[in-house]
Every structure is written in structure tokens, then in C-alpha cells.
Amino acid sequence: EVQLxxxxxxxxxxxxxxxxxxxxxxxxxSGSAIHWVRQASGKGLEWVGRIRSRxxxxxxxxxxxxxxxxxxxxxxxxxxxxxxxxxxxxxxxAVYYCTKAFCSGRSCHYDYWGQGTLVTVSS
Amino acid sequence: xSLLTQPxxxxxxxxxxxxxxCGVNNFGSKxxxxxxxxxxxxxxxxxxxxxxxxxxxxxxxSGSNSGNTAILTxxxxxxxxxxxxxxxxxxxxxxxxxxxxxxxxxxxx
Numbered sequence: 001e002v003q004l005x006x007x008x009x010x011x012x013x014x015x016x017x018x019x020x021x022x023x024x025x026x027x028x029x030s031g032s033a034i035h036w037v038r039q040a041s042g043k044g045l046e047w048v049g050r051i052r053s054r055x056x057x058x059x060x061x062x063x064x065x066x067x068x069x070x071x072x073x074x075x076x077x078x079x080x081x082x083x084x085x086x087x088x089x090x091x092x093x094a095v096y097y098c099t100k101a102f103c104s105g106r107s108c109h110y111d112y113w114g115q116g117t118l119v120t121v122s123s
Numbered sequence: 124x125s126l127l128t129q130p131x132x133x134x135x136x137x138x139x140x141x142x143x144x145c146g147v148n149n150f151g152s153k154x155x156x157x158x159x160x161x162x163x164x165x166x167x168x169x170x171x172x173x174x175x176x177x178x179x180x181x182x183x184x185s186g187s188n189s190g191n192t193a194i195l196t197x198x199x200x201x202x203x204x205x206x207x208x209x210x211x212x213x214x215x216x217x218x219x220x221x222x223x224x225x226x227x228x229x230x231x232x
Binding site: 035037044045046047050061063097102103104106107108109110111112113114115116 | 153165166168171177209211220222223224226
């Protein structure tokens with residue numbers, strides 16, 4: 001059974017940092033791209049960024065509003081992905097999901113999602 | 124604002140057919156994927172590559188994509204279908220990479 005379990009969420013002051021983890025099981029983690037998606041309360045889904053597999057050079061990409069502040073990494077020996085968030089703003093308050101991406105030549109979609117972890121940025 | 128256009132809400136009576144649209148005018152011939160999200164839960168993949176259903180998704184759910192508009196069709200709607208529905212495309216050309224529609228709240232009357 002595929003499982004993605006996020007952790008590390010919590011309350012942080014504006015300007016602060018937080019590191020989220022996503023522990024994966026039930027599939028070949030090292031061969032999969034991992035994406036992070038967030039959702040503010042009562043709002044829609046927003047793509048945060050992704051990290052590709054070792055075969056694809058661990059390439060990362062980020063949404064424009066997060067580029068330079070957020071860093072996605074992975075440890076294939078631990079089947080875990082991380083989302084390091086710096087210079088946090090109140091508008092970063094959201095539930096953060098990690099997702100397993102299935103990518104064909106045409107497109108990528110998310111076939112599995114974690115349960116999410118809540119990040120609250122507030123003074 | 125989202126670059127994939129969805130109606131904020133759709134209402135349908137039980138047993139009837141619901142159609143949720145996703146305008147994809149800015150993305151050419153991109154594959155569209157759909158997710159269902161119930162309150163307090165993570166999204167679930169409902170449809171991928173326009174019209175393919177993952178295992179476990181009922182045949183009542185179907186999808187189509189004309190190029191400008193993708194449509195998620197739910198036949199014989201049930202009370203349990205009440206949820207938010209999101210469309211998604213992957214755009215490798217721009218830095219946006221992944222775009223979601225704004226979501227549609229399906230209300231079963």
C-alpha cells in the first residue's frame with residue numbers, strides 16, 4: 001500500500017523557517033518525482049514545487065512565489081522528501097501536501113497524496 | 124487567479140448528471156487530470172489524461188477534452204459525490220510547471 005506521511009508543520013513567526021518531511025512507503029521512492037502542493041484554508045490547490053528522481057538529476061522547480069525561499073530535497077536512502085521553507089510570510093499559511101507524481105511522456109499527474117500538514121505563519 | 128477556468132459551483136439532483144468544465148484555452152492540447160476532495164480530506168485522483176480512470180473509481184465518472192475545454196461528467200449523481208473538484212495540467216513550457224483550476228464545489232440537492 002502506497003503511503004505518504006507528512007510531518008513538521010506548526011506555528012512559526014513571519015520571517016521564520018520550517019522544514020517539512022514526507023516519509024514514503026509502498027512504492028519505489030527513488031524512481032519517483034515528488035511534488036509539494038499547498039492549500040490555504042477555504043482556498044484551492046496551489047503547486048509549490050517538485051524534485052525529480054536521481055535518474056533525472058534530482059532536478060527541482062518551484063512556483064514563482066516560492067522560488068528562492070523554498071527548497072525541496074530528498075533522501076532516497078530514507079525514502080523521504082523535505083520541504084525547507086525560509087522567510088515565511090503570513091500568506092504561506094496552508095496545509096502542505098506531498099504527492100507522488102506519475103509522469104508519462106505527455107504529462108504528470110498525482111496518483112497518491114499524503115494527508116497533509118498544517119503550517120501557520122503568524123505573530 | 125487560476126489560468127484554468129472552473130465554475131465555482133455546480134448543483135445537481137441525486138440521480139441526475141453533473142458536468143464540471145475546465146477551460147484550458149492557454150495551454151493548447153494538454154492532458155487534463157481531475158481530483159476530488161471531500162471536506163477535511165486530501166485530494167484523490169479521479170481522472171487522468173483527460174479520460175482515464177484510476178482503479179477503484181466508478182464508471183459513473185468520465186472525462187473528455189476538446190482542446191479548449193475539458194469536462195468531468197458524473198452520471199447518476201449520489202450524495203457521496205458532494206465534494207470539491209479540481210482540474211490540473213502540466214505545463215513544461217513555462218515556469219508554472221503545474222497549474223490547478225480554481226475548483227468547483229459540487230452540491231447534491
